[in-house]
Amino acid sequence: MTGMYINIKNKTYTTADSQKNTAISNLNLKLNKNQFVCLVGPSGCGKTTLLNIIANLDNDYEGEIRLDKPQFLPTIGYIFQNPRLLPWRTVRENIELVLNNHQSRKYIDSLLNSMQLTEHQHAYPEHLSLGMSRRVSIIRAFAINPDILLMDEPFVSLDPPTARQVRNSLLKLWQQRPHTILFVTHDLREAITLADRLIFLSTPPMSVISEIDVTIPRKERKNEDAIEDFRQQLLNEHPDIKTLL
Amino acid sequence: MLNKTLSLFSFFLLIAIWHGLAILINDNTLPTPVLVLQVLWQEIESGQLPYHLGITLLRLIISFSIAMILGCAIGITLGLNKKIDAFFDNWLVIFLNIPALVTIILCYVWFGLIESAAILAVVINKIPNVIVTLREGTRALDKDLLEMARSYHFTKQKTFFHVIWPQLHPFVMAATRSGLALIWKIILVVELLGRSDGMGYQLHLFFQLFDVASILAYTIAFIIVIQGIELLILKPLDKKALRWRR
Numbered sequence: 001m002t003g004m005y006i007n008i009k010n011k012t013y014t015t016a017d018s019q020k021n022t023a024i025s026n027l028n029l030k031l032n033k034n035q036f037v038c039l040v041g042p043s044g045c046g047k048t049t050l051l052n053i054i055a056n057l058d059n060d061y062e063g064e065i066r067l068d069k070p071q072f073l074p075t076i077g078y079i080f081q082n083p084r085l086l087p088w089r090t091v092r093e094n095i096e097l098v099l100n101n102h103q104s105r106k107y108i109d110s111l112l113n114s115m116q117l118t119e120h121q122h123a124y125p126e127h128l129s130l131g132m133s134r135r136v137s138i139i140r141a142f143a144i145n146p147d148i149l150l151m152d153e154p155f156v157s158l159d160p161p162t163a164r165q166v167r168n169s170l171l172k173l174w175q176q177r178p179h180t181i182l183f184v185t186h187d188l189r190e191a192i193t194l195a196d197r198l199i200f201l202s203t204p205p206m207s208v209i210s211e212i213d214v215t216i217p218r219k220e221r222k223n224e225d226a227i228e229d230f231r232q233q234l235l236n237e238h239p240d241i242k243t244l245l
Numbered sequence: 246m247l248n249k250t251l252s253l254f255s256f257f258l259l260i261a262i263w264h265g266l267a268i269l270i271n272d273n274t275l276p277t278p279v280l281v282l283q284v285l286w287q288e289i290e291s292g293q294l295p296y297h298l299g300i301t302l303l304r305l306i307i308s309f310s311i312a313m314i315l316g317c318a319i320g321i322t323l324g325l326n327k328k329i330d331a332f333f334d335n336w337l338v339i340f341l342n343i344p345a346l347v348t349i350i351l352c353y354v355w356f357g358l359i360e361s362a363a364i365l366a367v368v369i370n371k372i373p374n375v376i377v378t379l380r381e382g383t384r385a386l387d388k389d390l391l392e393m394a395r396s397y398h399f400t401k402q403k404t405f406f407h408v409i410w411p412q413l414h415p416f417v418m419a420a421t422r423s424g425l426a427l428i429w430k431i432i433l434v435v436e437l438l439g440r441s442d443g444m445g446y447q448l449h450l451f452f453q454l455f456d457v458a459s460i461l462a463y464t465i466a467f468i469i470v471i472q473g474i475e476l477l478i479l480k481p482l483d484k485k486a487l488r489w490r491r
Contacts, residue, residue, distance in 0.1 A: 055396045076396055084393040088411040088489045097407060098397045124489040144397065 003033040003180060004074070004148055006054060008063035013049070022205040023049050024061070029199065029208070031148065033068070034178040038191035041201030042244050047184040050206065051078070051150045054182070067147055077141030077179075079151040083133040085125040091136050092121040095143050111139045114173050131162040138170055142177060151183040155190065167193065171218075188234075188245055192216070192227050200241050210238055276458040285462035293447075294466055301432060301444040302470070308367035309428055315368070316375025317417065323376065324383020340373040345431050349438055358439040370431050375420045382416030414486045421479065429471065 011024040023046045031037055039047055052058040054065055055076045067074050085094045095108055112118045115135040125133055134154055141149055155163040171194065174181065185191050191198050192214055200209040212234065220226045235242050260278050267277040276284075288294035323330040323337075349366040356362035386409060394404045436445025444463060451459045 052392075057392055057396055073398075075398075078393070078396040080389070080393065082389060084389050086390065086407060086411070088486075089407070090489075097399075097403070126489065140397075 003035075003068040004031045004054075005029075005064070005066045005068065006031070006050075007065075008050070008053065008061055010063070011046075011049065011053065011061040024204075024206045027063075027206060027208065031180050031182060034180055036174065036181045036183065036194055036196045037199060038183045038185055038195035038197070039199050039201055040185060040188060040191050040241075040244070041206070042203055043186060045201050045203045046206045047201065048081075048152055051152050051182070051184060054148070055150055074147040075144060077144055077146035077149040079137050079141045079149065079154045081152045081154065081156060083125070083130075083137035085133055085136055085140075087125050090122050090124055091117060091128070094125070094136060095140050098140050098144050108143070111143055111173075114176065115139050115169050129162075131158055131166055134158065134166055135169060138166075138173065142173060142179070145177075146179065149179050149181045151181065153185055154183075155185075163190075170194075171221075186245065188231055188241075189227055192230050192234075193221050200238075200244060202244065209240060209244070212238070273455070274457050276461065281458050281461045281465065284458045285465055288459065288462055288466075294463065297442060297444050297447045298463075298466055298470065300442050301436065304364060304367070304432055304436075304443065305425075305428055308364045308371065308432070309424060311364070312368045312371035312375055312424065312428070313417075313420065316372045316420065317379050317413075319372070320376040320379025321383050321413070324380040324386075330380070337373055337376060340369070341377065345370045346434065349431070349435050353439045360440075363435045363440055366435050367428055367431050371424055371428055374423060374427065378416050378420040378423075379413065382413045386412055411486070418479065418483060418486075422475075425471070425474065429467070 006027065006029040008024045008027045010022065010026075012020050013023045014020055027050070029037075039050070041047055049058065053061055053063075055078045056065075056073070065074070085091075086097070089097060092108060092112070095111065099108075109118070112121050115138065117132065117135055117139065120128060120132060125136070128136070138154065141151075155166055158166065167190070183191075183194060195214050198212045198214060200212070201207070202209050214230070216226055216230055264278050267275045285294070323333060348369050352362045352366035352369070356365065390408050390412075391404070394408045399408065432443075433445035433448065436443035437449045438445075440446050444467065448460055448463060451457075451463070
């Protein structure tokens, strides 16, 4: 639970015909402590690349990722687009496995309970619906109490009611256990529903087009009209955003 | 239930056909199942069969273990490292294609008619298969899960036992099954050519005496042991490892 500075001077990638392209150049982001930030950008603009860099899965870049507290390696809770649960471990074992020392049973119980997964805790992932698997992967990320939570379009390919349900559970969990969240999506409505702040990104080389605070109070976020109004207003005021979506 | 009845029926049909043929031919070269069972019992009682079967089993366990451990280690290494794989690929192709008999003869010629030469010959025959199977398994590892393990700071040990090994398990089991089948067959030839005990040696002896009843009795003991390994060891291992499958 801390803020983070992200400064990526240069990130290149090599295409299949061995051409070098720039994916990210001079990207500066500051994430405030316990803020929910949504990155919005078109597919293929390098959002996943950015998350992989922050998660230390990709070291091939120039720049710096720094927490605003002195620490060698930030703890990252990464929620991938696919849940990436171990199929040979039950829901509970999947969560236990990311915890280093055996946390109390109660701790895991409370997490499972907050996502309505208590009765499925001994099920294997193949027996779960996609929505449930996504919830498990969210719990797994929260369980390690990370400095920052990365979410890579975790609600994509869910049907709208399920997506809404999982979004609500996520918000509930986040309000109980505040964390700094970096959430990637290309769905502007979803971003407005979830975020404190929106960051719009352009196609490669990735750069920040604009940063906008979502001013709708949290209590009113369930009102779809309020979300839609905000979206319309946003698109009218920032016509350049329209081209991204 | 129906399938079980059917397979039981087909088993007895096979015995019946054998019995019918034996009576029809009425010759020492094809004894009846009853006679074979009597011989089997005599051999067990005299202690001859358990002794030789035990020796062969011991050779099997030793050579199988060495081949599996080395083969898994080499296979995983090759699967993980493209450069090493490219370097050793030719070797592997050559070893895969050397006939078992050639390896056995060469081992006996170079190292003498000793126990370690026999084991070595079996191991050399088996290892390339294990390597190839495990290399395929390692190449097929799920990169997404490995990334997950890295991002959650799994230790190397944890990654191996909880992320990699369960994915390799089907390949290890495939190598085990094909390995046992192969080693059983090779080990008999090894014994026949250069040992003075074990099933292969006994079969050689019976062959010289034209004692078909004893040959068949040993064969039956053999089949029973292999099925026993499958049912008592391999099947439960499979079941335990795959309980998560839908």
